[in-house]
Amino acid sequence: MGKYLLQRILFMLLTLFIIISLTFFLMKLIPGSPFAAAAKLTESQRAIMEAKYGLDQPLPVQYFRYMANVIQGDLGVSFQFSNTPVTDLIAGRIGPSAVLGLQAMIFGTIFGIFLGVIGALRQNTWIDTGSTLVAVVGKSIPSFVFAALLQYFIAVKLGWLPVAFWRGWEYSILPTIALSIFPISIAARFMRTEMIEVLSSDYIVLARAKGANSFEVAFKHALRNALIPVVTVLGPLAVSLMTGSLVVEKIFAVPGLGEQFVTSINVLDYPVIMGTTILFAALFIFVVLVVDVLYSIIDPRIRLSGGEN
């Protein structure tokens, strides 16, 4: 376990290093300088600006300087918000994104598991068909299409919930629902399959034979074991939430990381794009590792092995 964990963490750091290098060089490949668009600058003014940001140095020097800064937690300064450090910008924006992400994750998996379980218990009835339908539709409809339609029909037409912005908990309800549709469908599909498999295993038959009622069998005996594999989908789900947050935050004008990322892309604020990219990548790698370790802890049958199999 210790050796495995060490190897995984080393791999994680290597991946992160590659991602940072990749983003750095890709950013440098984009033609033009950040100040090229500012037409009012004279040639010498531009040279001064570039010197100030270290852009006059040769590429390797810039690269090592950036790397050294990133390791120390300095992601550079934003171009669009008059030299605010990127870390400050991210810190100020991470709150709403974290709230939305966690709410969507918790609501999505719990509701999805519920749908999957009732689908499996009432297999081949209209309840099952309904839950499968929700799963297929949820998996298929892009989150931003769903978010835009939710906003139009629930908030604008019916006026039940606020249309946009971030001024209290009720403002987070619609974005959370929009984000959680994907986790719901994935969890439901997965849960249904697992539950059906577990329900036909010997120990469930035994529990039934001993006279346990079906409610007890389903929730006390079957659910626990069926839940184990669901842990594996948590990683991909977390990633989908990051992707979804970009568009959902834009639609509902939530002042989160995703919304900032989209704005930065549109105005080509490179340091912010890079900083957010690195943060997303780091989060992604971390979540995948946690899920893998968690899985081996919950289910001792799965042995972690280092690299080779």
Next chain:
Amino acid sequence: MANQSNKKFPKEMFEKAHYDESLSEKIEKPSLSFWQDAWLRVKKNKAAIVSMVILTLLLIMALIGPYLSGHPTGQNVSHANLPPKIEAVSDISWLPFDGTLTNRNGETLTPYEDRQIEESYWFGTDSLGRDLFTRLWEGVRISLLIAFLATAIDMVIGVSYGAISGYFGGRVDNIMQRIIEILSGIPNLVIVILLILILEPGILSITLALAITGWVTMARVVRGQVLKLKNQEFALASKTLGATDFRIIYKHLMPNLVGVIIINTMFTIPSAIFFEAFLSFIGLGLQPPDASLGTLIEEGFKVILLYPYMLIVPAVVISLLMITFNLLADGLRDAFDPKMRD
């Protein structure tokens, strides 16, 4: 007891049955090829069949749709922002094709009568007076084109990478797998966005960005299958007869991989459609006047309060496309590989 039955059935009543050994191996049912078997199983899946029909209709519309409405593709500012109107069903009140709009105060507007426009636009027009019906199907065409192209590139890279890695094994496999491990550690979204920023948004750059990130899953699945197949007798036999590695992969392993390749491709297409629309929505998609489903949704979202039909029409079509592709993919997965069934 035994005596009684003997009396009832005297020996003469019995006749020796004729048993022909050559018939014991006779195959009663007609033998089915891989494709016939798969088709038989797909046919049983109602959802997959319905999806296939809808999908075929959408594909046909993507080809001929832009020429059906009779309106030119160009701009016509005097016909801007007209709501959907279909003459034949404009009297049915619950269908939204009566050519009226309800504004935010609940008043009903009748732009066709107000502006004395004789023609009717089936799905309305956009802010530049372009016929949305024409634009919609042009958008579907481009979205599908991007998705198919990206998927085809994915397939070629993924299958060759996976086959080489799995077949040669050893050090080659080890290095190739480490590369995949690192690549899959990078979120797709990041690479796609960075690539689009560098390459300037366009059909080719979007396709390329999607293809570069999409092949990893295919490579993994193919490698797994090749690992399983390469040690089986038929591959060994071919090797003993002196076949080259390329021939074994191409002639003997590939036909056995067709199932997983098709299944994987069917799941890649909707995800490519999604990513294209996603990129357009965050402002990295096609540039006007080109239209794709993503750009249509983005344009519609901007005016959602005034002209909701501009969002709803492309939103419904992309949802239909995604749902039918996913259902068909599910059906094919069940048909090709019953072991992978839900």
